[in-house]
Amino acid sequence: MSRADTADAGVRVRRSWSLGLFAGEFTVTLRRWRTLALLAVLAAVPVLVGIAVKIESDGASGGGRGGGDGGAGPAFMAQVTNNGLFLVFTALAATLPFFLPMAVGVVAGDAIAGEASAGTLRYLLVAPAGRTRLLLAKYATTVAFCLLATLVVAVSALAAGALLFPLGDLTTISGTRITFGEGLARALLMALVVAASLLGVAALGLFVSTLTNSGIAAMATTVGLLTTVQIVDQIPQLHAVQPYLFPHYWLSFADLMREPVYWDDLQKNLGLQALYVAVFGSAAWARFTTKDITT
Helix, strand or coil: CHHHHHHHHHHHHHHHHHHHHHHHHHHHHHHHHHHHHHHHHHHHHHHHHHHHHHHHHHHCCCCCCCCCHHHCCCCCCHHCCCCCCCCHHHHHHHHHHCCCHHHHHHHHHHHHHHHHCCCCHHHHHHCCCCCCHHHHHHHHHHHHHHHHHHHHHHHHHHHHHHHHHHCCCCCCCCCCCCCCHHHHHHHHHHHHHHHCCHHHHHHHHHHHHHHHHHHHHHHHHHHEEEEEEHCCCCCHHCCCHHHCCCCCCCHHHHHCCCCCCCCHHHHHHHHHHHHHHHHHHHHHHHHHHHCCCCC
């Protein structure tokens, strides 16, 4: 066997090992009761929102006190009764500020610190994975959870919307009409953008997870930082720093329902998430590769 063949075989083995490591980490994450409970809560939120809107609309149409002022709620909320597909957009907007980032923060915060507190981190590093590859597998698992959690919200909202409200062509925020198929495609694109919006939180949580050997402390710190940053993002006097905070452009995904699509804030959001991934991902790598592993 030539040196080239040997090198190619080594690359294939390392790639296979990396994929196996990621698959194993993702499977372990999904088997945890905590993860299943988080996904159940995320699936329940759109159903509860849909039921609440249905009750309110029935009360309003029956002459009850159910609020007829549809414009008082979020932009999508007033359209849910006309088209169940809007429940997907409403559910994403309702879960993005708290429920989705909290779930991602819990998974990311537990990634390294949870292994350390359970006493399994040292045994993972005994395998030929290496610290860098293990860290990448942990982050890839968190990214996959971001996508899974967002799709759980979207699919649950679509199912609830189809059961509770009519479906069909829909009107965009700009007032133009698009087909149901195009609306469904935009809903999928919105879900992907929302998942990408959580990558900064995932990187931040992974970095925090490398700072401590307590999984609970890492999860609490990540969620606490998330809450603090969101509070800062709402204080008018701090407007100068708000464009640099990772949640600032989260709700820009709504611009995908404009005709034509308004891309400026979407691009700023994705660029900001990439910056947070680069900064906190590098910090997590620097910390984890030099950390003394005693547990």
